[in-house]
Amino acid sequence: MAVGGLLRCLSRALLVYLACSPGLAHAQDAPAAEARASAAADASTLEARRHFKAGIKLYRDGNYGGALAEFEEAYRQKRGPGSLQNVALCQKALFRYAEAAGTLEQLIARHAAELSEGERKAVDDALSELRSMVASLKLRVEPESARVLLDGRALSPSDWAQPLVVNVGEHTLTVDAPGFAPERKLLRVAGGQKEVPVHVQLRCVAGFVDVSTNDPTANIAIDGLPKARRAYKGPVEADTDHLLQVYREGVEPFERTFQVGVCKTLAIQADLEGLENAPPATGDAQTLAGAPAKKTQKGWYGLLSLDILGLSRQPLSLDISKATGGTLGALGLRAGYRLSNPVALELMLDAGALEVTGALDTQNDVTRDYSLRSIHFGPNLKLMTTDATLRFVTTIGAGIVHHRLQVAANEQFRAAEARGVDPYFLLGLGMGFSFKHFLGEIGLVALIDGTTKLQKGFTDQQNAGLTEELGTTLPMVGLGLRGGFSQWHSGR
Secondary structure, X not given: OHHHHHHHHHHHHHHHHHHHOOOOOOOOOOHHHXXXXXXXXXXXXXXXXXXXHHHHHHHHOOOHHHHHHHHHHHHHHOOOHXXXXXXXXXXXXXXXXXXXXXXXHHHHHHHHHHOOHHHHHHHHHHHHHHHOOEEEEEXXXXXXXXXXXXXXXXXXXXXXXXXXXXXXXEEEEEEEOOOEEOEEEEEEEOOOOOOEEEEEEOEEOOEEEEEXXXXXXXXXXXXXXXXXXXXEEEEEOOOOOEEEEEEOOOOOOEEEEEOOOOOOEEEEEOOOOOHHHOOOOOOOXXXXXOOOOOOOOOEEEEEEXXXXXXXOOOOOOOEOOOOEXXXXXXXXXXXXXXXXOOEEEEEEEEEEEEEEEEEEEOOOOEEEEEEEEEEEEEEEEEEEOOOXXXXXXXXXXXXXXXXEEEEOOOOOOOOEEEEEEEEEEEEEEXXXXXXXXXXXXXXXXXXXXXXXXXXXXXOXXXXXXXXXXXXXXXXXXXXXEEEEEEOXXXXX
């Protein structure tokens, strides 16, 4: 067998190479020759000889791993074909066929001119046989940033970008990456197989956030844990609220709550403001500062409001199907204090007006014009989600409303008026948003006004019947729009 021939050849090399190689002598040479060699050798040659001798002894004792280490060190100290031959011999004894083949290829590439014809043939025959005892794998890994281990040995992307030469038999491939479920495969390969395809695609189990900022000294923290400076890209638990903080000494920190879906990447540009007036950054550039306490979105705020409301029941028993108007518009002010991230209290003052022209009095077959003026005043409770920039808002309020209902005179009936104070109830559902100190809201508004005073308002006989079908409440539903300023900062 070719390997057997190489073994015999290399075994002889273990005994005679020191005597045959320039600058090296066998331990059993005559003392005079050894003395002359030692006198002429430099320190590296002497060190190489020592390791070579140790390798011979360890190999004879069956300690192939130890012998391999000694022969590798001997070659490092002084390059020569004998040391590489013995390295390959130890690798073969350890069943590391692919490495042995690689060593023999290195031997031919570096020292072919130093080999005799018989040694070269033995090396070529052994190399041919060793190649039949190895295979190659063609790896494809997703994501490309994953860590790849083959039999516990880490592979760089450049390693697995080309075919991997491995020994025959079983191999364990482990692939993992942050934000992905790890995968472990048992591979079985037979001798001579070429570029066996192995595809590993890790499954996403997290979302990813990509944060960049305008200050290279700024710290970036996710959920209170410092991650990096200036820029960070990494996994976070998907579909869950996370707190992003970007901060440095002497500057108002950036803060934002975010969510990201599984396998999605959310890019956030987190720019700090006021850097031109900030003191120079201090501290160790390699050490991340601890995250500051989460900012509480609290303080005073004020809003201008506009509501457009449709009435589900008209305040008078008139047919408005062919009339003009019928929608109530209201302008108002809201002033409040945000107690904490999810809770605020406010006072509301709204003034609304409804104008109807050409309503039909079906009993008398005449048209009537009327108007309704209302002023709502009362407290509201606001409940919000805690995102600093975009949030759901629920508003619950109750208070008093002053109504003034007027019916215009015509050629048949005189003018009439009813007024009074009743309670009201308010419910709002919408979205709130912030940009720096600007505060805005948009959503649905439902109002239920009491009408007890209006029912009793028309005392004259001609108009008394106009409020008979009014009932005790006047429901209204529509769209509300708010805009104003807050003491707190959104972090943008």
